[in-house]
Structures are given as C-alpha cells and as structure tokens.
Amino acid sequence: MTIPLTILPANRELQVAPGTSILQAAHAAGIDITATCGGRGRCTSCRVKFVRGTVPPPTIMDELQLGSDLVREGYRLSCQCRVTEPIAVQVAPPLDEQAFQILGADRRVQDVGRVVIDAGITKQLVKVALPREEHHQTSDLEELLAAIGRGPWDVSPELLKQLPATLREAQGEVTVTTFGRSVLAAEAGDTGPMKFGLAVDIGTTSVDTALIELESGERLASVSSLNPQAVFGGDLMSRIAFAQFNPANLKKLQGRIIGLLNQHITEIVRESGVLSKWIYKVVVVGNTCMHHILLGIDPSHVGLAPYAPVLRHPLVLPARELHLKVHPEARVCLLPIVAGFVGADAVGVALATRIYESPEIRIAVDIGTNGEVVLGSRERLWACSAPAGPALEGAQIRHGMRAALGAIDRVRIEDDIQVHTIGEAAPLGICGSGIIDALAGMLDAGILDATGLIQVEDRDRLPPRLRPRVVLQGEERRFILIRQGEAGAPADITLTQQDIRQVQLAKGAIASGVAMLQHIAGVPDGQVAELLLAGGFGNYLSIRSALRIGLIPPLPAERIRYVGNAASLGAQLCLVSETERHRAEGIARGIEHVSLATHPDFQEIFVECMNFPRG
C-alpha cells in the first residue's frame, strides 16, 4: 500500500510507503529539498507548509525550531514529518545559490587531522525542583545551580530575566548551556542537539564567516564579502588615519564591521535554517588593526612606530557586548595577536598549517591585503608582515573582483586566450587566481617583460590572435582578456599597465617577506621542506603560475601546496576545539616577530622582488 504525497511548487504526486518522511520521499524522487543539517532536525531549511490533508501534531523539533507561530500556521520540518495519509505540502523557497560561497572550496577542520572536537559548549538536560516551601526559602537560581552541580558558576543577569518563566513553562525540565564556568542559557525542554558556532576571518579587504555544527565539526554554510570599511580606505594605514581624524570615525569603522557580521549572520541563518539563538560560540581572527577596530579600540598607535598593539591577549566576551545577533550570551573568542602587523590571522594560519609541530622547516604564506609570512618548525617560528595591498584579492584592479560567481579564476594563454569562470557563468571580472594565471601566461607569451612592461611595441611577434589584444589606448598600455560578447561577457575585461604595477607591488611584498625571513633565519631554498600557500582564492590557485610570476621562491612544485583560507580554518579549529584555542595562545607567544622595514638589507631585496623572474 502506498499513500499519495503531493509536493508543491513542483506539483509532483509521489506514491510513498506509510511512515516515510516527507524529506526522504522527496529526495528519493529527485525533488530537491534543502536539508542543511542532513535531515536531523537541527535546522529549519527543510520546512514545508501543509496545504492539504491533516497537519500532524508538531514534534518537539518542530516546536523548538519553528516556534509556535509557524507551527500554528501549518509549517513542519519535512525530515521529522512522516506520511500517514494523503497530503500536499509546499516546500520553502529554494536557496538563493548566488548569495552563497561555493562550499567545499576550502579545507574543513576534518581535513586537518588529529582535531579533538571539544568546542567547550556543553548542554545538559536537567530537572530543576521548583521552589515549593514558603518557610525554607530558596530561589529559582539556587535550584537551577543545584541541578547542574559542579559550581561555582558565573550567571549573567540576562539569563535571570527569562529564568522564572522558562522554568515554569517547562515544569523544571530545562537544557542548560555552559561554557567554562559560565552559564549561558537555560532553555525549556531538550535542546541538546542544537549547538552551533561561527568562525569569522576579518581581513582588510574580505570578510569570511562560516557556520559550524559544534558537535560534529561539520561546516554547514559560509559567506564571504568585501569589508565595507574599504570605503574609508583600502589599506590599513589610510583606515588608521581616518580613525585618527576624529573620534566618531572609529565608531563608524566599528559600526561597519559589526553591521557586516550581522548581515552575514542573517544570511547564514536564512540559508542554513539554523536559528541564531542556537549559535553559542564565535571565534574571530583578523589582523591587529581589524581586531582593535572590532573592539572599538583606537588603532592609532598600531600605525606609528614601534607599531605596538593595545593588547595581544586572547579575549572572550559576550556577544551582546559587540551587539552580534547570535545568542546574546554566546562567547566571542578573539585569538591572540603577535605584533602590530602580525595579527590573530597569522596565529590562525600557523595553527591550521601545523607548522608549529613540523620537524622540518616550512613556510606558510598568507596572501592578503595585509599578508603574513610564518617560517620555521617545531624548534622555532619567525613571522613578518607582507603588506601586499588588495590587488591579489581583485581590488584596486580595473576589472578585478572577488572569487565569486562570474569571476575569471583561470587563464591559459597559448595561441589565444582561454578562460574559466567561477560557476561557469558569463565573465564579469577577474579574481586573484585569474590575475596570477594571466600574468604568468603574459610572461610566457612575451606580452610582459621581466620589468613588467606590456610589450605594445613588440606585439607583432605575437601569435595572430593575441596580437590585437595588446593595445595602447591613449597613453595606457592594456591587455584585453575578454572582449565584450566573448563567452557572453557584458563588457571588455582588460588588464592595464597600472594593474600590472599593482600586482608587482603585491607579489614584491610577499616574495620579499619570504626572502627576508629565509635570510634572517638562514634557510636557503634547499632547506625548505614545504611552502604552504594560503589565502582566499576560492578552490583554485595555480602553483605553476605563482612560481612563474615569482610570488613564491623557486622551489620544486611538489614542495608547494595551496592550503586555502588557512586563517579562517584556524578560526574554525578553535571554534570546534578548545584544545586548539588554547594551543593558539602558546603559538602566539612562541612566534618571533621580525620587523622588515628597519632591516638594512630590506630595500634591496624588495626592489629585486618587484621584477618578474626571467622565463
């Protein structure tokens, strides 16, 4: 016997065995219902609305996740709802894929190995005795603490505001959420499985937020966007100058980043179906200046010699103090800082690359507007900053863009140009990995010389199809990657001589950072066991191209590995594991900061690194 199940808006009638969940039935029939949590009742993404048939009584998960209003309106979680009679349900609007970063592009905490999942957020269901006796008085809080035991506990006044109502609504059956010695929440009923966290990487140019289930370490969603502070200055120094200009400006910068994080939260909550009130832990990495601005701390002195941070300690504070729209008592953990220009992001990179326990010497290069280089092994670690500017993140490049839908992320130049775009959409611009590929191809084809000049005068020596792409427009040398109409491009996409200069500055900063650390630590190329290339390039970065343009030292390709956004991965590790978070403190203390600018050999090496290697 089967029962008819109609699914709207597809308007497909399925015949399903009684007791099958709506989600299972839909998936078996090839109908997409998003289930971010994998159909375990942990999120709301698979919700459906009943349009025909008896709405079944809500499960505890329906109540917890959807709330009484939606339940009353006939919404249910399709993963929890079994078909027992003919029904028709409407599926929630599908996800807006474009708003989302391509998942799977980056490494996950599971890829790092030897990670103990211990996020530090503990939930326990307890039975609290309600005060009953008038003579021998007690209080709601005393009874709650007696039920959870193992005190003393630190309880926020915020929790107390809800406590009497929660206890009585649930007849004393509440789930208590703790972190360290702090009681964060007391929720009616069993909310045990709902434990989520956010890993946030605040870069000068890009901000990444990932949602992680704390119990499994699974990444459920991530979102990435430009740092909106950029309108007040593309690089740190101009943002610091803006903050110094008047005290209200610091508030503006802080407001921008907190506003963006709340947008990320709204988006992640909407897309994943996980409710923001189940997010109890947030780990933030970022460079020193971003870290200070997030906290509303004047970063002026980070911008003046000796570039001292206001603090380097790790911090833990309640989300309400930063006005983040997760659980108000969620703990926001900021990783420690090494120096004014070697921030918590570098600590995240060192942690995620496991360089601190490497028996051989490795180099981790984090490519970003304020890049950082970490060199060393389990014996000793050095770090310096490599202020590349935003070119390799696609900013301050005429047709540059972030690694998002429609960005050219791969370029091959032979007889003509071949490009690949993210999502295989019509090309809208070029992102960092595409720029590196393009320059490598231009060098190989002789379109660029080693000094970085676009060879307009010699273009006649190029293959016929490349020749017309090398142009002089007024005074400006240009290379036309894509003409309007090619591959559906709505407009020309070019690289200008100015763009090339920006990339040269960027790669010069990074390459000279690597060279200087090798110089100071006395490590020739031959002693480098591995170079780990990190940065937010999405799921593609050509090692060959990076070598060709001299972004990294000329090591054999098999000793170079692209490790994705390692700063964010470091944050994710600390999110799912307190062991890792405490390890990060030790790593930060152990890193020796190297100040490049004051070193007598720096200028010469930097100028040299600006040029491209001769083919």
Added chain:
Amino acid sequence: MTIPLTILPANRELQVAPGTSILQAAHAAGIDITATCGGRGRCTSCRVKFVRGTVPPPTIMDELQLGSDLVREGYRLSCQCRVTEPIAVQVAPPLDEQAFQILGADRRVQDVGRVVIDAGITKQLVKVALPREEHHQTSDLEELLAAIGRGPWDVSPELLKQLPATLREAQGEVTVTTFGRSVLAAEAGDTGPMKFGLAVDIGTTSVDTALIELESGERLASVSSLNPQAVFGGDLMSRIAFAQFNPANLKKLQGRIIGLLNQHITEIVRESGVLSKWIYKVVVVGNTCMHHILLGIDPSHVGLAPYAPVLRHPLVLPARELHLKVHPEARVCLLPIVAGFVGADAVGVALATRIYESPEIRIAVDIGTNGEVVLGSRERLWACSAPAGPALEGAQIRHGMRAALGAIDRVRIEDDIQVHTIGEAAPLGICGSGIIDALAGMLDAGILDATGLIQVEDRDRLPPRLRPRVVLQGEERRFILIRQGEAGAPADITLTQQDIRQVQLAKGAIASGVAMLQHIAGVPDGQVAELLLAGGFGNYLSIRSALRIGLIPPLPAERIRYVGNAASLGAQLCLVSETERHRAEGIARGIEHVSLATHPDFQEIFVECMNFPRG
C-alpha cells in the same frame, strides 16, 4: 604686608597674608564658600572664577577636577589657590539647600563602631613603560599589567578603548583603579585621592542615595525622593501585577528606577562637586521585588506562593550594564536576599544594628511600606516581613508627605496643638513621625478611641481649643491639625478617619510581625534586651508616641532605640568595607525566614494589633 582679595558676588574686599588660600581667607572672614570635601581638592564645590588679577597656573587638582576647559576659562579650586597678588574672584553659585536632605539626621558608618575601612577600591600610581622596540613586540596592556603586577587581572574592553591615548598623554604616569581582580580604570596623572561611592536604598515608597568618600568613610551628601514606580502601584503586589500585565511594563518599572538613580547621581554630583567619574563603587539594598526590577528580572513569582525569589546570591556588576551614570566600570554590588519578602534591605538592617553579634536577644524593626522584623542574637536570627503599606512614609495619607522641608515632624496635643516642621518652614503636610505623634496625642486627649474612631460625638468633652478641630465633613470624620494661615500654612492640614485606618493597618502589620516572631521564637517581652526602631523618619521619631499607638511592644522606653535608616546604613557599611559586605553574605545565609500568613495564630494576632492600646 597683606594683599587685597575681592570676593564676588558678596563684593567684600579682604586683606590677606600672602600664601593664604582663597578658601581659608573667605572662611576666616565669615564668607561661605561650600567645600564639601573639607578643602582637600577632592571635589569641585569651592571653585571660583578669576575676574581680576593674574590667573595662577593650574595645580594638578585643578586640572583633574575642573578639566582643561574650565581651567582655560579662569576657574580654580579656591582651596588649592594661594593669594600672591591682588585678585578678585567670583564664587560658584551657592548650594540649593532645599533640594538636599538634612545631613546629620542619620547615623554614619563611624557611629557603628569597629568598622574596618576597606572599600576594596584600590588606586595606585604607576609608571608604565611605553612600547619602544619594533622587533620584540609588546602591547600597551601588557606594559600596564606589568607595572601594576600581582596578576592575573580582568580588564574590560572599555578600558582598552582609552588606554593608548591615556598612556601617551600622561607619558606613562597613570593611576590604576582596581576592585578585586578587575582593573576598572587607568587615568592620566595622580588621581589617588579621588575615590567615592554611593549607598542606595530602594524602598517601595522612598529611595535614598548617599555619597561617601571611600578613603575616610565620610558621608558627603545624601538625597532622598519618592520611588517614581509608585504611579504604577503603591504597594508591591500592584506593581507585580502591573509587571505581569505585559512584558513592556517591567521595562517601564526598571526605567523609572534607573532614571531616578541617575537623577540622584546628577543632583549629588552637582551639589557635592564630586565628579561622577570618581564614583567607582555602588552598594544597593532594597526589598526582593525592587532588587529584581532594578535588574530587569520578572518579579511575577515573588508575588505568588511560595513567593520564591529568582535569585538570592549577592551580585556584582559593572555600572554600564545598569546604565548608571557613574564611572562605567564602577562596580554595583547588590546585597543578598533572604526570601521573597525579606530582602537585601533586611540584611542591611541586620548588619547595621549588629544584631547578629548580640549576646542578648534584640529585635530590629524596619518601618517602611514593606517593613521587616529581625529578631534574635548571635545564636540565631529569625526574620519576617511586615507589609505596612506606605502610610508611615506619609503616602496614601490625605495631607501626608515625606520627611522634607515643611513637613510636620512633631506634634504635641495638650490644650491645643503645637507642631514642629522640618527646617522650621511653613507647614506643607505631615510626615511619618508627625503622624505617629499626632495619633498618640489624639489617643491621650480622647479624640481617638482604642478602635481608632475619631470621637466627633464626644468632642464637647475636649479642651475648648481642640473642640472645633474635630469635625464631621459630610460623612467624613476629620481632625484638623493646622488651619490655613496658622503658622503660615498655605492650606488646611487634616487627618481623616481614612488616614487613621491606614495607620492602623500599618502599625498592625508591624506590631503583629514583632509579636509573631516573639511567639515563634518563644521570647516574651521581658527577654528582649533592646528593640531597635529603623526607618527613614529623618532625625526625629518619638519612642513615647510609637509605644502609645502600639507600633511596638510595651517595653520600657530605655530598652527602645531609634536607629535611623538602618537599611541605608547597612549599604553604607558595605560600601566602605568589603569585610562588612562579606559579613552580609553570612548574615543572609544565617537568617531563618518565617512566613506569617500561613501560621494558624496569625489572623488573631493581626486583628488584635490593629487596635490601639488602652491609655
């Protein structure tokens, strides 16, 4: 040789010896310049403005107290400023005496005896090494913490916001304020002597705030006013009902009390000249309901059997969380609670009366809208609530008022009536001590019988001048205390039959509370070594009258003592002494709560206590 010193607006020219301070010279000449701190540069009340002569360079105290703007405008502290050449100065406007409670009315912490002054607020001047080295990075915070030593410290992100500017402005010379393991402030220069605190008593009807210098324990100012929550209900039950009615109402009640406390702070700051930023500690007592509402905690269940509080623990939280306009990191300490109707105020009374260490049995009676009785000795302590209603605080009495300027606070009835008013001003109404006096006199004169009925029918037996004061106006029996015009009164002041009934309910509640505790503890009157009468009656309460109306049991007058506002005094003790604050915790744990309403003998005793003793 003397130098001419002109003081405006008095326009007196004094001849003073060179080097005399302006304040000294003025006081010697009988010119009043207020100096709340006693001329020690701790406050701003003695500030003068130079109108003629050279303005001397500011002292460090001028800079600290007045700030650079006022200093630039020619303001100086007259206690710090010595006369060296002919000058003329304008004195700050004198204090508005009326706004102020009469100081000296209440006992001070110095009167309690054996109080160790250790407010827990520590200030130390340190020299912080500013970060200088680029290679070996450190941070402002690390250098600050190294300078104060003895870590680990807990530092608020708020402090960090100011830290880099403060450190550099003061070239590293900063005063660090700590409380326990928390660093509250880092201020440029030596601010060591500036350490103040507030003791707050939040009653159902009245709210009292006292400003205390933490180093000396000296009370500098106090202010008292009606609890503005009263518009939402005069007694606790109606306020609880209001809070339950809808969740926004709790916010309203909380907003009212926080608003009032901020008014008190503004007033105290203005009158005393102490800057609010030097206030680092606040101790709050109040009944359980007031305590919960201040914190924004739903008090619903305090109003329902078994009347359980949400919490009873003592709390310490930063002032910014309650939006109090003192130093944002000031610590607000809430004393612990005993039971739903025996609050932190009762703990304050027990502490201030030293009943917990008495070798003999004593009784402390706190008279207020929600009065409390504590009975016992160092062996054992019992407490119960005595919900008197607001009559004895002058509220819900037709011509009742608080113990403020113009209130009739003493009444003598012989051949005629004699009244005394606070400040000897024209009578505006009658306060608690006046009401108790009036009723005692009316009973003695035969104007009231033992059941509380005004004897209109028998008025002809009264002395001729009293006779016309006993009237029947429509249905209403009245006793005219003061006629319009008498002693300058702008209107009649009467006590109505209804007023008498209110006082009977009040004194019945208190007397039955005392009687019940004696009954339960098995303590006959003969075993009571002393009865301590507490409450906000100003500086006068007639023990004889209190005995006459049966407010307290018939003990010999020498065994009864009026101890003023002991709840506030308890708060003051905990403000100036952490030893006392920790003692309060032990006291709260040790008090045994007695629930009267459920006791089988209560009704009978209560009804009996409503009547007046027969003369």
